[in-house]
Amino acid sequence: MLAKPSWKNPTIGQIAAEAKVSTATADRVLNGRPGVREATRKKVEAALFRLGKPEAVGELSPEKRRIAFICEAGSGFLTLVEKEARALIAARPDISFTLDSVPNVQVDADRFSLTITRRARECEAIILVSRDHLKVNRAVREAVDNGVHVICLSTDLPNSRRSAYIGIDQISTGATAGWFMGRLLPQQSGNILLVYSSTYRTQEEREVGFRRVLREQFPWLNVVERVNINDESDGAYQSVKKFLASNPPMVGIYNMAGGNRGVARALKEYQLQENVIFIGHELSEESRLLLESGEMDIVLGHDIRTEIQHCLELVNRMRRGEAVASVKTPLHVFNRYSYFP
Structure with a gap:
């Protein structure tokens, strides 16, 4: 009161x-x-x-602003987000942060949506990474209706009434992967394996862009299968290995999810690393080493630190009552000869 x-x-x-x-x-x-x-x-x-x-104002008299990071993703991406979030937390003593991160193999939609609801009672803004799920969308809508700003980071929830989305254009990203795949391969028929995990809007949009470019510009390339993994290296290894054991060799793999090391391991066991174009996402220490060794050809990435800073800028603007819009950030393309920051 x-x-x-x-x-x-x-x-x-x-x-x-x-x-x-x-x-x-x-x-x-x-x-x-x-x-x-x-x-x-x-x-x-x-x-x-x-x-x-x-x-x-008794409740809001000068005190630290409260912002919650709530993330569910593969462990590799969680590591990247947590690293940048903790660096930001250390540099911003004027803001009180909480950080809830859950590997997606452990996610329960009921518990995860309750985490959103609980944090919404404690904070003025939430920076959220989550798959597109009905219960998550409902929790976000309730938070927004109660005056909490919710910004989706890297993967969007457009049906949740979230305040904004910060991240790369995922359809364009998938189209870029398709363009590289087609240009790096000879102009002859061949099969492409798509690897995905959960119902993240990010991965769904990447697939739309990828298939669109192959269909329009490289019709001799055929997407033969989608292998479901859990964004972890071991799961990717088992899934791709099982596919390779019962299907003819492909000419390319596009991993829209995590677990790049597992995909590379399966290709190496079947001695296909020299014959298959392998494109994946997120520049980490692991994917950098895969590029340098030639086990990956292209990594598509983005600047998570800058994206989190955009999130905080939007929170400040919304706090002042200003209208805000989603921010599309640049796509970064890495190969074995790139400069790695």
């Missing part, structure tokens, strides 16, 4: 105009009376901050 101060400056009218609500609604919020939605209450409190009277 808000403290009940004397309203000399700013006036209730000024606060109502800044928050874009009626004076009656502003009065109810300022005097702690019921009948106001949580999202509206937070709009009025934010307006009060912008007008320069933070001492009047």
Whole structure:
């Protein structure tokens, strides 16, 4: 409940105009009376901050901003996100962070959506990495309705009413992978293996772009199968090995998920590493070594640190009541001769 101060400056009218609500609604919020939605209450409190009277707000008087990172992904990508998030946390003592990360092989949709709901009660913004799931979408919608900013990082949830998406254009990324695949291979028929994991919007959009380019520009290449893995190297190894044991050799593999080391291991066991173009994602120490050894041909990446910084900038803008839009970040392409930062 808000403290009940004397309203000399700013006036209730000024606060109502800044928050874009009626004076009656502003009065109810300022005097702690019921009948106001949580999202509206937070709009009025934010307006009060912008007008320069933070001492009047009991719950939000100067304290650290609270931002929650909530991530579920393969362990390789989680390691990248956690590394950059922890570096950011150390550099920003003015912000109170929490970090919940769950390998996707351990994810339970009920528990994960409850984590979103619980953190939404504690923070003003959530930076979220998650597959596209009905229960997750519902938890995000509830958080946004209650005035919490939710920014999707790297993989989008467009049906959740999230505040914004930060990351590369995934359809364009998949199209880029398709273009490299077609250009690196001879102009003759051949089979391409697609490797994917869970229902991440990221991977679905990559596949759309990849297939589109092959169909339009390289029709002699045929996508013969999609192998489902769990974003982990061991799972990728077992899945690709099983495919290779019962199918004719392919000319290319596009791994839209994690587990690049496992894919490379399976190719090496079948002595196909010299004959198969292997394209995957995320520049890590592991994928860098695979590029340098020639076991991978192309890695498509992005700057996670910059993307997280974009997230914080959007939180600051939304806190000031400004309109925000999603930010598409540049795609980075690496081969064995690239400079690795």
